Amino acid sequence: MQYDTEALWRVKIGHFLKRGILIRGVIHVGANDGYEIDWYLKLGIKNILAVEPERESYNKLKQKFKGVAGIHISSVALGDGDRATVGILRVPQGSTGGSTLLTELPYGLGITGVTYNYSDRQEVVVTTFEKLVYLFSDIIELKDYNCLVIDVQGMELQVLKGFGPHLEKMDCLNIECSETPIYDGEAPASKVVAWLGERGFDAISPIEPHNDILFVRRGVEEVLNG
Template sequence: MTADATTPARAASPLLGLLPPTRPTHVLDVGANPVDGDPPYRAMLEAGLCRVTGFEPQPEALAELLARKGPYETYLPDALGDGAAHTLFIAAASGMTSLFRPDPRRLGLFNGFEEWGRVVAEVPVVTRRLDDVDGVEPFDLLKIDVQGAELMVFQGGRRKLAEAVAVHTEVSFVPLYEGQPVFGDVDRELRGQGFVPHAFAAVKRWPIAPVVFGGDFRLARHQLLEADVVYVRDFGRPEEMTDGQLSRLALLAHHVYDSTDLAYHCLRQLTARGVARPGAANAYLAALG
């Protein structure tokens, strides 16, 4: 797949003229269930600038993804994890299905979650380590939301993650599942693999039951529950990144996360290496207005 020069994204993007992609950006979407709406890379996908390989073990969610997928999307039924046999706990709310058993005591602390996390079925499943999935080609962005099993996937994918430049992951501050790793566990693992936090893409706060503010049981004050955190390859150590990694980090920074400063930094590094033309970084900023 190539990004056609007439696509709206190419016409509108000041970066593509300065840093033409040598190949489409590859996104790996683990837990691709569309329950939360459009993924963060949607605009890039629609412009033909990336391709997606998704994993979704829930049959109904997988069927929906397959029914509406475009030409640059592939979806597989595998449950990624540590390669061991587990139980998949099917929850009343599809988005809460997990390899970890929902914890009723914790769920009861937050409005609505006691019902959403109610287990309606238990299905035996054999997980696969990401590093053991031969059909997955090198990817640039890992987007993952697997209700507590993120750490399991990261640990089972260290070899393939070494090629990636960004990870968009859900993290939990208050565990809703038994034995669920929390933010500190995930942060330690990703830092150990050479990533640093870049942005909070979303922060979910939730009211502590039974308090309801303004008649809306979802309206929160301060209690943190979960967040989507974007990690990027440590840009403070550019010497540890290839030209391709710097280029794809710049493209993701601009097209997915509106991170102008990170894209500029990558362009400067590429200019110093003779990959981008002199003045490319300043031309990029000037074109943004």
């Protein structure tokens, strides 16, 4: 299958397509202003569920993709709690990227090269994907989604745990992780890799100080290769 060449390298999930994995739909947790979604559409991906709790980014997403068939947007934050709660989202001054429910550790700048002035606070609903998808059950079908992207500034493992049994429906994952945690409460990348490995996902890219790690569900590529 032919894909837009620029789009293939603009977004990390292009690596899955180049390996022959057909992406039916993407669940993007921490979608920010929708930069990646533009490229998903250029790759021919029609089913997109974007989750973005930061108020300004959510409003931009709603406006930008208003009326676009197949795109659904939620304003909740995701975690692994037993019940929905209200959390405080810390938002950097002058930027919506980097918003987090956690507290940055003092050595974070040395790892990412970026520091934020978290001067804004927003109350957000925090729930699990398992509960969120129930609310969307009348408009989406999970069988239409097999790729998960998570960019949540330290909450990666909590978000994954909150997927419950729905995680096994994914074929490929793109998870931003840190080798050494840069937020209080963040799991190190090695723990995320090990946890996913126990659930049938193999990392196909290395652990780096702070970068995306790509995972493929065990057996998916064997099926593709016959």
